[in-house]
Amino acid sequence: MTVRVLVVDDHPLYREGLVTAISTMAGKEVVGEAADGAEAVRLAAELVPDVVVMDLHMPVLNGVDATGQVTTQHPSIAVLVLTMLENDESVFAAVRAGARGYLLKGADRAEIGRALDGVSHGEVVFSAAIASRVLSYFAAGRGGPELAPFPELTDREREILDLVARGLTNAAIARQLVVSDKTVRNHVSNVFAKLHVAGRAEAVARARDAGLGQ
Structure with a gap:
């Protein structure tokens, strides 16, 4: 064949x-x-x-x-x-x-x-x-970062996507990570572009399907 x-x-x-x-x-x-x-x-x-x-x-x-x-x-x-x-x-x-x-x-x-x-x-x-x-x-029964989803994202972008999937607003994420609102907005925009999603709801759905936001 x-x-x-x-x-x-x-x-x-x-x-x-x-x-x-x-x-x-x-x-x-x-x-x-x-x-x-x-x-x-x-x-x-x-x-x-x-x-x-x-x-x-x-x-x-x-x-x-x-x-x-x-x-x-x-x-x-x-x-x-x-x-x-x-x-x-x-x-x-x-x-x-x-x-x-x-x-x-x-x-x-x-x-x-x-x-x-x-x-x-x-x-x-x-x-x-x-x-x-x-x-x-x-x-070794290992998981952790080696199994991290979305390899196209940086570690920081993946961290922010996880927080978005937990339901945090940009302002809340900025406070938690001790960065400016603008920095978070830029990261979120990059995440949406790399994942080819139209908005927050779609990004959250993708993230939770991959095990983030738990």
Whole structure:
């Protein structure tokens, strides 16, 4: 069976190279390519590939949110993350969003080919360095900041989003964090922009779904 692949990356040269590499692999067919997360969601619905190879740091819609939309709308589609981001919160955010695999961009053609086969058959695939860290975290029963949601947010933005989700006003957040109202307003605006939400209510809903504001 041929594995049909959608390639998503905002860097044209890397994307072209990846498309070429996958196209030469036995039993693989690249059916489309996208330059941002929103385009990835649209093409996934249109093409219904077996696997979406997804970068994380992209414009318009980041790879974590795009992964969540693709896997929610099309559970049969496997998402294989291929990124330069190897921090723990990016890994866990992608897995929570539904990614079945996580490789770093240093992966060679053979590793990418094996991962495409694996995730298309329902397996979960991590690059060696990522896998050892994932296993160690679960073995130690760890949670905490490594599992922090919304990797696109800074620590301060995530802290403010948590307080927003608890129902605090901007003024109350400013008092609690001992910063100016203007600083809080700026952070809140940045959070809304990064999460692509229309307002406070939608941000609160997203935050509580991710476990914040408890």
